[in-house]
Amino acid sequence: MKSIFSVASMKSLLIKSSKIPNSFSWKWNGWVPKKINTFMWKVVNNNIPTMLALKGRQVNVGDTLCKLCGEADEDADHLLTSCLITTIVWQFISECCNTSSLFAFSTKDLINIHSHVKASKNKRKGIQAVIFTTAWCIWNARNEAVFQNKVIGINKMLENIKALGYLWVKNGSPCSNLEWK
Numbered sequence: 001m002k003s004i005f006s007v008a009s010m011k012s013l014l015i016k017s018s019k020i021p022n023s024f025s026w027k028w029n030g031w032v033p034k035k036i037n038t039f040m041w042k043v044v045n046n047n048i049p050t051m052l053a054l055k056g057r058q059v060n061v062g063d064t065l066c067k068l069c070g071e072a073d074e075d076a077d078h079l080l081t082s083c084l085i086t087t088i089v090w091q092f093i094s095e096c097c098n099t100s101s102l103f104a105f106s107t108k109d110l111i112n113i114h115s116h117v118k119a120s121k122n123k124r125k126g127i128q129a130v131i132f133t134t135a136w137c138i139w140n141a142r143n144e145a146v147f148q149n150k151v152i153g154i155n156k157m158l159e160n161i162k163a164l165g166y167l168w169v170k171n172g173s174p175c176s177n178l179e180w181k
């Protein structure tokens with residue numbers, strides 16, 4: 001099954017999706033690495049290989065249930081916004097960012113949600129960087145569950161998010177005022 005994730009197939013997916021007119025676009029966040037922006041771009045263009053996406057491409061994936069919660073079919077919206085495990089992660093992240101308003105109903109919300117937070121421009125950009133980092137860490141935890149049968153607990157996920165988010169936001173921003181509790 002791993003072969004479907006080859007660079008070549010990824011490239012062809014990217015090329016295909018870049019031809020979609022009106023595909024969702026936004027200004028990339030310079031505080032996180034390019035690969036994270038690319039990942040988010042694929043997320044909002046429905047281009048990450050979730051179980052349902054693969055099934056839609058006639059890949060025999062067998063069980064399409066989300067590997068984090070086991071409760072629903074896995075598509076990008078479920079995995080990154082409505083999964084029970086993910087919801088708990090977002091709740092912690094909201095608290096870390098000192099904001100109560102990080103509620104996403106679809107993956108597109110993940111791109112814009114920071115703009116609704118009452119904060120300085122810099123802090124909003126930092127929050128977007130943390131949101132991107134969180135989505136990336138959820139996807140990695142999911143990959144470890146799918147490919148290595150490893151369960152990444154919520155605490156471990158939060159540790160990873162904090163470590164990466166702190167590193168990236170600190171390095172990328174001249175005056176980060178994001179507070180991590």
Ligand SMILES: [Zn+2]
Pocket residue numbers: 066067068069070071072078079082083084085
């Ligand atoms: Zn789930």
